[in-house]
Amino acid sequence: MQPFNLTATGYNLNYLPEYIALRHGFFKEQGLDVTVKIPTPWDGVLDALADRSADMALGGIWVPTMYKDRVQNYTVFAQIANRCPLAILKRGSAEGFKVSDMAKKTVLMKSIGGASCGLFTKMYLRESGVDERAVNYIQDLDGVMLGNLFQGGMGDYFVTDNLSALAMVAKNPNVSIAKQMVSEGDIPWSVYYRETATITPSILDKQRRFCVGLEKGIEWVLQHDAETFRDELAELFPKVPVDVAVSVTNGFRRDGMWTTTSVSRGGFDRWQLGLRDACLVSEPLVYESLVNDEPAAAAQMEIQAGKKP
Incomplete structure (x- = not known):
């Protein structure tokens, strides 16, 4: 069994297929002993x-995007949250x-845990024809x-994660959910990445096996009513x-929160435009410059081949 250590920016329901893969032994089937650590503050994932205490990081793709050719180059090899x-x-x-x-x-927007909340909300306003500068x-x-x-x-208004929003509404009849963003199109919200210079054939093989386990976790969740x-x-x-x-x-x-481990090209391009408009990059990055979809x-x-009679 090979150790494969994951560092993550948080513990979230949109990471559910990973937790299912861990609990159901899908990673162990691939010979990987996956462990997870969540640092405080969240940017400890980069440390x-x-x-080298972690083999991969899980978080927003906006970090590898803005770091590229400025501080450190990272390569994204898989996605878990597609919305x-x-x-x-x-x-x-x-x-x-x-x-x-x-x-x-x-508009109140949480920021602890990263910038994604503000970045997406302002992009969504722009996409909807609202001048983001007209909002406080x-x-x-x-x-x-x-x-x-x-x-x-x-x-x-208050923008927060879907789970916290529903929990608040369940307890407080004076507030309601105006919009659930999960219905607002593809975006690579949470991805797995690693320093580009450290990737070897052995690492690529472990990434492939990790993706097999994660694909099985995604498939399991999609096949089972909660x-x-x-x-x-x-x-x-x-x-x-629990309700x-x-x-x-x-x-x-x-x-469509969970689809496959591959980063959607359409979602990637959409998010890059949003990150450009937020001034994190001067121009949108090309998919292949940041993502290696091979694993x-x-x-x-491999999974499809295994299903053939």
């Missing part, structure tokens, strides 16, 4: 890659909500703090009401 797992909350009923309603209003933002605070402040009267493994969800997310975890999981299953593609071919 773990640099000192944005955020939701927009508002006070009162969400009936008749339009994105344009957010213009000239104040409060985003340099912890998500729990902002959630409490929003419920206490600060701001007009109601049938609610006890497992309760164990994985003990602080979340909420079931609801979010089934919503993610329905709306994921080989894993998918």
Whole structure:
């Protein structure tokens, strides 16, 4: 059994297929002993890659994008989350909500854990024809703090992860979900990457085997209604009401959160435009300059070959 150490920027429901692959032994079937560490603060994942204590990092693709040719080059080899797992909350009923309603209003957005929340929200506003500069933002605070402040009267909208949003609505009848971003198109929200210079044929082989295990985890989740493994969800997310975890999981299953381990080209190009408009890069990167799809593609071919009679 070969060790394959993962460092991740957080523990999230949109990483569910990875947790299922770990619990169901799909990585061990590939001869990999996968371990996971979550550093505090989150950018410790880059330190773990640099000192070789981690074989791969899991987080937003915006980090390898903005670091390329400036600080360190990273290569993305797989994807787990294919959609944005955020939701927009508002006070009162969400009936008749339009994105344009957010213009000239104040939006609270959590920032602890990275910049993805703000980056995506502003891109979504631009895509919807709303001038992002016409919106006021409060985003340099912890998500729990902002959630409490929003419920206490600060701001007009609150953007947070889907799981926290549904949990809040379940407890507070005075707020509602105006928009669940998972329905708003493909984007490589969470990817696996490693320092480009450290990749060897041996590493590529381990990446391929990791992708086989992860593909099986994705397939397992897509084939099972969350109601049938609610006890497992309760164990994985003990602080979340299990009915909420079931609801979010089934919503993610329905709306394309999990597809394959390959990074979608369309989603990649869309996100690169958003990152350019946010000034993280001067021009959108070309897919092949950041992503090596070979491990994921080989894993998918291996799984398909195994299904043939």
